[in-house]
Amino acid sequence: MSTLRSILVHLDGTDRAEVRLRLAHRLAALHESALTALFAVSPSVLAVLPMIGGLPPMPMAGDIDPDHRAHAAAVFERLLQDHASRSDWRELRGEPVVESFVQHALTSDLMVLGQRDPRDKAGFDVPADFVEAVVLASGKPALVVPFAGRVSPNPAKVLVAWRGARESARALETALPLLRSAQEVHLVAAMSAADPAHGTTMSRLRDYLRLHGVRQTREHKAPAEDRHAGEALLSLAQETGAGLIVMGAYGHSPARELVLGGATRTVLEWAAVPVWMAH
16 A cells, blocks of 8 residues: 555745646555645745834734745646645645745645756745755655656656665655555665675665665765765766655754755755655
């Protein structure tokens, strides 16, 4: 039985929101999941006059962009007619975007999110760190959809980036429904092939996947330098023809400032295929 019983997809005013929702519908149909679309953007910020005493202007929350909401609602209604899977519409009305989205995510099995497109102004009312913030805060897996290119709910080839840590284990476990349907699963571990523990690690990883019905695995060497791990991972995904990358999301949030691992940030910014992440 699939563990993807409930899917939460983020909607905003961008054109790419339709791709996310369409993908979420297809996943919901494949895994018999309940689907919720959550329109979540920040209100516009209005500057007011300085207060007496020469203090700087105090920003005030404005309104949600009505055109962005109308666009998202139209996409939701149109795809509702095209797909048989059940879906619900929800929206935030000025609540803190990250915190409120996380509360919805806590009772979902998967979040479908969108990679930030720096050229699409329609997405500027979504916090720049939205994806990483909700992934780190919720602890729930996320399927991050790139801002360009085609996506599939059952990619034939998947690249798994393994690191002996909780985050990797969480990502791997939650991605099993997609790994089982893949024709090839490519494995790369964040350790040198010369490391005496490399063989044991890969053997354990293959055994774990085999127990869960994943048998077509291939191994690859890790990048020579850890500081280029993100770039090397993206290059390997392209070389193998992977339609999905599975990896842990590494980072923390001290004093409300997100600190991400280098590979995590690189992949989030530059991946050209969907990325399955978990923290």
